[in-house]
Amino acid sequence: MARSIVVNLGGKVSSFGLSKVDREKLYGKRTRVVVDENGNPCTMATLTRDGTALLPPGSVAMLYMNDDFEVCERSDLQAVSADGEIADEVESTLGMEVELRGPVPASRVLDHLAKSVYVLDPEEIDATLQAALEAGQIFETRFNYRKGFDENTLFLLKNEEGFFGIVAELAEFEFLYRNQAPSMEDEDEADPFEDDDLDFSMF
Amino acid sequence: MALRTIKIADEKKRDADIQIEPPKRKAGFNWTNQLNQPVQSERLIKATEEQTYAALLKKFGDDNKLALALVDGDPEVPFDTAGRRVGPSDRVWIREDGSVLYCARTLMVRTDASGEEVERSDFVDVEATVGDETILPWTGRTFSRDEIVHKFAIIRKVRLRHVNGLTFDFLYEIAKTLHEEDKVVLMRGIADVDGKKRPAPLIFQTNGSPYQGFLEGRVDENGFLLVLHLSNLELKEVQS
Numbered sequence: 222m223a224r225s226i227v228v229n230l231g232g233k234v235s236s237f238g239l240s241k242v243d244r245e246k247l248y249g250k251r252t253r254v255v256v257d258e259n260g261n262p263c264t265m266a267t268l269t270r271d272g273t274a275l276l277p278p279g280s281v282a283m284l285y286m287n288d289d290f291e292v293c294e295r296s297d298l299q300a301v302s303a304d305g306e307i308a309d310e311v312e313s314t315l316g317m318e319v320e321l322r323g324p325v326p327a328s329r330v331l332d333h334l335a336k337s338v339y340v341l342d343p344e345e346i347d348a349t350l351q352a353a354l355e356a357g358q359i360f361e362t363r364f365n366y367r368k369g370f371d372e373n374t375l376f377l378l379k380n381e382e383g384f385f386g387i388v389a390e391l392a393e394f395e396f397l398y399r400n401q402a403p404s405m406e407d408e409d410e411a412d413p414f415e416d417d418d419l420d421f422s423m424f
Numbered sequence: 425m426a427l428r429t430i431k432i433a434d435e436k437k438r439d440a441d442i443q444i445e446p447p448k449r450k451a452g453f454n455w456t457n458q459l460n461q462p463v464q465s466e467r468l469i470k471a472t473e474e475q476t477y478a479a480l481l482k483k484f485g486d487d488n489k490l491a492l493a494l495v496d497g498d499p500e501v502p503f504d505t506a507g508r509r510v511g512p513s514d515r516v517w518i519r520e521d522g523s524v525l526y527c528a529r530t531l532m533v534r535t536d537a538s539g540e541e542v543e544r545s546d547f548v549d550v551e552a553t554v555g556d557e558t559i560l561p562w563t564g565r566t567f568s569r570d571e572i573v574h575k576f577a578i579i580r581k582v583r584l585r586h587v588n589g590l591t592f593d594f595l596y597e598i599a600k601t602l603h604e605e606d607k608v609v610l611m612r613g614i615a616d617v618d619g620k621k622r623p624a625p626l627i628f629q630t631n632g633s634p635y636q637g638f639l640e641g642r643v644d645e646n647g648f649l650l651v652l653h654l655s656n657l658e659l660k661e662v663q664s
Contacts, residue, residue: 251532268513268516285465286466293455298456340662393447
């Protein structure tokens, strides 16, 4: 059975079915396809730098191993935070009643980055919440699609298209001041546009 | 990452070279096994191009002979390479028969929302519209924050930062204008279309994703914050 987002605002419970907003299903897609001299599509493979192994898709296994080359099953993994503490696994919030907070200002949403977006189908909605959402107010709650170590924020809002849930993570910036030293280049920081690929769908 | 330099104009059409930077990544987790020994993710070789189904079928002739060979031995396991770390590697394109392609032709294939192919043509590079050679103009089209968050999912963002005292003043003034108006401004690039300059979505590198950009400004007594919010997804219901 599909699980729902169940929220409690001031003691009143509402629940929503959810389906992911997929860019391809919304806009279609433009992709680059590499073909050979006969026009047949080709696939990307990995060639080891020493030239001894050509690895087509499906030829590589991802494993977790300790320094002695012993494999650790995924189910036996423990997450350890930067301060050395073992992190607790967080249960999925789907089907679980979670507290709804708000209304929150739009700037609160802008302090986050969306990871996924769901269209919500109200199965049972409290009249007060519905009225607030229809008035343009935004609410937030915690969200975890499946059991894991990360917990995200879900922003609940409504526009003329319907009810939406934006799953997001906090990505705030600090203010800049005149005498602040220029930012140092960070080798560990990935270029945010490195993985960009052609896709003009929305335009 | 090297910070990128871009050119941006204010509402008085003055432009300046400034830098953009992404948010700091959240500190991730390290992983241990149940004995609290650190473990790392590794990529190991399972097989090579000689152990694919197509290669084995070619080697043994038909499915029955291949099945017998699999029962009698382990032709699907390359004992000299299986279990080895992949290590440094390059990406190559291979044909259906597994041979490496030395000269590739790239096509652009467009599919509609139902997944049906509607266009196929030779791929043409799409140039970046944001960078240190093209000025991002001031569009003057402003929106409330509420309008933006109700219409778009913001999937990326960069902070605009000054490179010297002059550009501090320049960016502070932009942030102050937006802060006082309590608005965000639409940012568009300029693209060369058939020899004419046209407004275009923000593209940060050749063949990169296009984004709608919205610049938000906040100021306090001595500092400013200018964030360019980027979206390539509208809050719309998928039509089934």
